[in-house]
Amino acid sequence: MATTHTRAAAKIMMSPAVILLLGWMIVPLAMTIYFSTLSYSLYNPGDTPFVGWGNYQYFVTGPSFWPAMINTLWMVGGVLLITIIGGVLLALLLDQPFFGQGIVRILVIAPFFVMPTVSALVWKNMFMNPVNGLFAYIAKVFGFAPVDFLSEIPLLSIIIIVAWQWLPFATLILLTALQSLDTEQMEAAEMDGAPAVSKFFSIILPHLSRAITVVVLIQTIFLLGIFAEIFVTTNGGPGNATTNLTYLVYLEAIVGQDIGSGSAGGIIAVVLANIVAIFLMRMIGKNLDI
Amino acid sequence: MARAISTRRKWIVTVIAWAIGLAIFFPVLWTILTSFKTEGEAIASPPSFLFFDWTLENYQTVQERSDYLRHFWNSVVLSLGSTLCGLIIAVPAAWSMAFVPGRFTKDILMWMLSTKMLPAVGVLMPIYLLCLNAGLLDTKVALIFVLMMINLPIIVWMLFTYFREIPGDILEAARMDGATMRSEIIHVLVPMAVPGIASTLLLNIILAWNEAFWTLNLTTVNAAPLTQFIASYSSPEGLFYAKLSAASTMAIAPILILGWFSQKQLVRGLTFGAVK
Numbered sequence: 001m002a003t004t005h006t007r008a009a010a011k012i013m014m015s016p017a018v019i020l021l022l023g024w025m026i027v028p029l030a031m032t033i034y035f036s037t038l039s040y041s042l043y044n045p046g047d048t049p050f051v052g053w054g055n056y057q058y059f060v061t062g063p064s065f066w067p068a069m070i071n072t073l074w075m076v077g078g079v080l081l082i083t084i085i086g087g088v089l090l091a092l093l094l095d096q097p098f099f100g101q102g103i104v105r106i107l108v109i110a111p112f113f114v115m116p117t118v119s120a121l122v123w124k125n126m127f128m129n130p131v132n133g134l135f136a137y138i139a140k141v142f143g144f145a146p147v148d149f150l151s152e153i154p155l156l157s158i159i160i161i162v163a164w165q166w167l168p169f170a171t172l173i174l175l176t177a178l179q180s181l182d183t184e185q186m187e188a189a190e191m192d193g194a195p196a197v198s199k200f201f202s203i204i205l206p207h208l209s210r211a212i213t214v215v216v217l218i219q220t221i222f223l224l225g226i227f228a229e230i231f232v233t234t235n236g237g238p239g240n241a242t243t244n245l246t247y248l249v250y251l252e253a254i255v256g257q258d259i260g261s262g263s264a265g266g267i268i269a270v271v272l273a274n275i276v277a278i279f280l281m282r283m284i285g286k287n288l289d290i
Numbered sequence: 291m292a293r294a295i296s297t298r299r300k301w302i303v304t305v306i307a308w309a310i311g312l313a314i315f316f317p318v319l320w321t322i323l324t325s326f327k328t329e330g331e332a333i334a335s336p337p338s339f340l341f342f343d344w345t346l347e348n349y350q351t352v353q354e355r356s357d358y359l360r361h362f363w364n365s366v367v368l369s370l371g372s373t374l375c376g377l378i379i380a381v382p383a384a385w386s387m388a389f390v391p392g393r394f395t396k397d398i399l400m401w402m403l404s405t406k407m408l409p410a411v412g413v414l415m416p417i418y419l420l421c422l423n424a425g426l427l428d429t430k431v432a433l434i435f436v437l438m439m440i441n442l443p444i445i446v447w448m449l450f451t452y453f454r455e456i457p458g459d460i461l462e463a464a465r466m467d468g469a470t471m472r473s474e475i476i477h478v479l480v481p482m483a484v485p486g487i488a489s490t491l492l493l494n495i496i497l498a499w500n501e502a503f504w505t506l507n508l509t510t511v512n513a514a515p516l517t518q519f520i521a522s523y524s525s526p527e528g529l530f531y532a533k534l535s536a537a538s539t540m541a542i543a544p545i546l547i548l549g550w551f552s553q554k555q556l557v558r559g560l561t562f563g564a565v566k
Contacts, residue, residue, distance in 0.1 A: 010386030017383035017446055018398065024439045025405045031416035090310070098304040104311035106550050110318050113549035115500040117520040118538040122321050124524075126531055132333040134320070140335075167314065169556075173565050176557045214564045225409050228502035228517070232524040246503075249411045254418065254507060263415045270412035277407035284564045285400050 029270070035263035042257035055264035059252070062261075067240040068248040071155060072272075075244055076223040078159040079166055080216055086163075087170030087215065088208065092200075094171070095178050112168040116228035123161045124150060124233045154234050154241045161229055166222075170215050177211035178204070210283075217280035224273055245269050318542070325349070325535035332531035348536035355533075358540055361519035367430055368505070368515050369498035372437035373491055376445045379438075381487065384449035389458070399450065403562060406443040410503045421508060430513045433505065437498045444497070444559055445490055451563045452486025489555040492548060499545045516541040 036055050040048045059065060094105060111119065127134050128149035136146030149157040181204065189199050225246050230236055236243035236251065243251070249269060253262025312319075324332050326344045352358050387395050417436060418427075426432035456479070464478045502517045509518050520541050523534050549556075557565060 006390050007392065010390035010392070013382035013386040014398070016379045017402075017442065020379065020439065021402055021405050021442060024442075025408065028413035028416040028420075029408070031419075032412055035415055093303070093307055093310065096300075096303045096307070098300055098307050100304065100308065104307050105553075107311040107315035109549070109553060110315050110546060112556070113496060113500070113546045114318060114542050115517055115520065115545070116502045117506075117517050117524075118321075118542055119317070121520060121523055121534060122317055122538055125529065125534060126320060126324065127317065132335075132529075132531070134337065137335055137337060164314070164317070169560070172553060172557055173561060177565050211565045214561050218561060221407055221409075225411065225503065227411075228506060228521070231502075231506060232521050246409070246411045249414065250507070253415050259415050259419065266409075266412040266414060269409045273407055273409045273412075277404060280407070281400055281404060284403065284562050285396070287564050288396060288399065 032263045032266050032270075035259050036267050038260050040259040040263075042259060048260075051260065055260040056268075059261050059264040059268070064240050064243055064248055064251075068243045068245050071240070071242060072224065072244040072246075074155055075159055075162065075226055076220055078156075079163045079223055080219060082159070082163040083166045083170040083219065084212060084215065086167050087174045088205075088212075090167070090171040091174035091178050091208075092204070094175055108171055109168045111165050112172075114165065116165065117232050119165055120161055120229040120232045123157075123164070128157055150234055151238055154238060158226075158229055158233065158242050161233070162223070162226060166219055169219070173215050174208060174211050177208055181207050213283060214280075217276060217283065220276045221273060221280070224269065224276070245272070318546075321535045321538050323535075324531055325539045327532050327535075329530055329532045332535070348532045349540070352533055352537045352540070356519060356522065356537070358519065358537065361514060361516050362540070364430065364513055365499055365515035365517075368433050368437060368513070369495045371430070371434040372441065372498050373445075373494040375434060376438045376442050376494060377449075377487065377491065380442060380445040380449055380490075384446050384453055387446075388450050388453035388456075399447065402443045402446055406440070410440070414507060417504075418507065427508060428510050428512050428514070433508055433513055433515075436504050436508065437501060440501070440504070441494050441497055444562075445494055447562050448490040448493065448555070448559045449486060451558065452489070453483065455486075456482045489552060490559070492552040493555040493559045496545050496549055496552065 037050055037052055038048045039051045039054065090108060094101065094108065098104075114122075125133070130136050130146045130148035133146075133149075135149070139146045147153065185203055186199070189203060194202075224244075226244055227246050227250065230242055230244065230247045231250075234242045236247050245265065246269065249262050249265035252258050252265055256262070323339070325348055326346070327338070327342050328345055328347070331338055331342045387399065421427045421429075421432045424432075460478060460482075461474065464474050469478065499515075500517070502521075505515050505517045506521060509515070520537060523537060
């Protein structure tokens with residue numbers, strides 16, 4: 001049906017998007033790679049000698065690199081664990097018939113739409129503050145000493161805040177997947193008198209496995225880049241306790257004005273994200289039939 | 291079959307679900323409630339839940355002291371601007387990929403998706419320097435462009451999946467009936483594409499509104515949207531809970547409402563159609 005004429009027209013219609021994205025990908029990335037080989041400080045912008053792998057070496061052997069890598073893994077892993085388990089349980093719950101289903105769904109989804117700077121500040125001040133926070137009040141009511149969340153358990157506190165924001169996403173995706181479950185199979189299992197637990201493990205969980213994988217991969221991409229929550233709560237501290245890779249690059253490049261070492265860190269982040277992205281792309285590509 | 295049991299079960303599920311739903315929503319609810327309290331009541335112990343003197347004073351103070359409206363306007367311009375520019379570029383692209391798929395269409399789509407996987411921090415330095423040298427740091431133009439580029443793959447993908455659902459048969463039928471190219475587009479294609487385009491618009495406004503990495507790094511005063519406005523409360527000023535709450539409520543209210551209308555698009559847009 002498509003003539004040569006329409007094919008040519010289609011190419012022209014596609015070109016702005018393709019060219020822009022190509023430029024967006026290649027130009028800055030090439031520049032980052034280039035900068036990462038220079039000794040380039042904004043405090044001393046005229047003089048940018050070539051240093052090869054020097055910045056990478058400097059970045060990787062810096063005192064904050066390994067703590068930041070480990071924190072990054074904890075943040076990604078911790079949030080994933082909470083949101084996947086919580087998301088599956090919530091999706092199972094919301095899939096049941098009950099009164100006010102629509103409203104509860106709206107309540108559960110809300111955190112996803114709260115901008116990260118707001119949720120971080122609200123949690124930090126109104127809930128986790130050791131003097132005036134709601135958690136401190138609750139602790140006092142039950143006779144416990146209030147916990148100073150962001151200085152005593154800073155990493156866990158950030159994980160809690162971020163998990164709260166991403167729980168709705170996981171729930172929503174898993175609920176959507178759950179609703180596409182073949183009801184006949186469930187009914188057959190019911191007839192056979194299969195207990196709920198075995199129904200869950202032999203029918204529901206396998207059905208959800210694909211959705212879970214998608215949630216894991218997509219969230220990982222976003223969670224590797226956690227920034228605003230750290231920026232407004234702990235500034236990466238105390239010490240290195242909540243500095244992740246993204247925040248470390250920000251500290252090097254924007255705060256420290258060291259473009260060279262910041263770029264090296266940026267490239268390391270790109271490599272890390274790409275490892276996850278390859279799996280994600282395969283999954284989505286398989287699903288796409290043209 | 292087993293009516294009585296299922297009604298009782300329904301009530302139990304109702305209670306559990308509402309309890310959990312309210313618990314998850316509680317931080318938002320508490321912020322909204324606190325925004326109507328006086329500072330004294332905001333930190334009162336025991337905390338007052340509903341029975342306090344409701345006041346609008348905080349909203350007024352926030353506007354006067356930190357110019358909420360200017361930041362709000364910046365947020366509107368940035369999110370609407372980047373989304374609309376993105377749509378102008380993405381609609382023709384998605385259209386041609388959906389209706390005239392070629393040998394490389396799938397590859398192009400996958401490649402576009404791959405640009406979304408590029409961590410922001412990997413391109414922060416060049417973008418920052420380019421903006422700095424071009425005098426575009428803290429301008430809306432720069433930020434609209436950046437936000438458009440980071441959301442463009444999502445826009446193209448969402449539109450593509452919507453357009454694919456428009457059956458080609460209808461177009462051919464219209465042509466058989468003697469519809470001209472122009473009337474085919476206006477009367478047949480556009481009405482079917484509008485819901486998809488509207489959904490895409492909605493989700494992308496939300497994503498751009500809440501985007502914090504680029505707005506925090508590329509703006510300071512002039513182009514600063516609400517993300518930056520709220521970040522300024524991370525100073526000791528954030529300890530004025532009632533004012534922080536009022537500012538927060540004003541920053542999230544528009545998008546919370548939009549978000550509730552676009553739950554389905556969220557699934558579709560953010561998973562690139564991998565979960566249905």
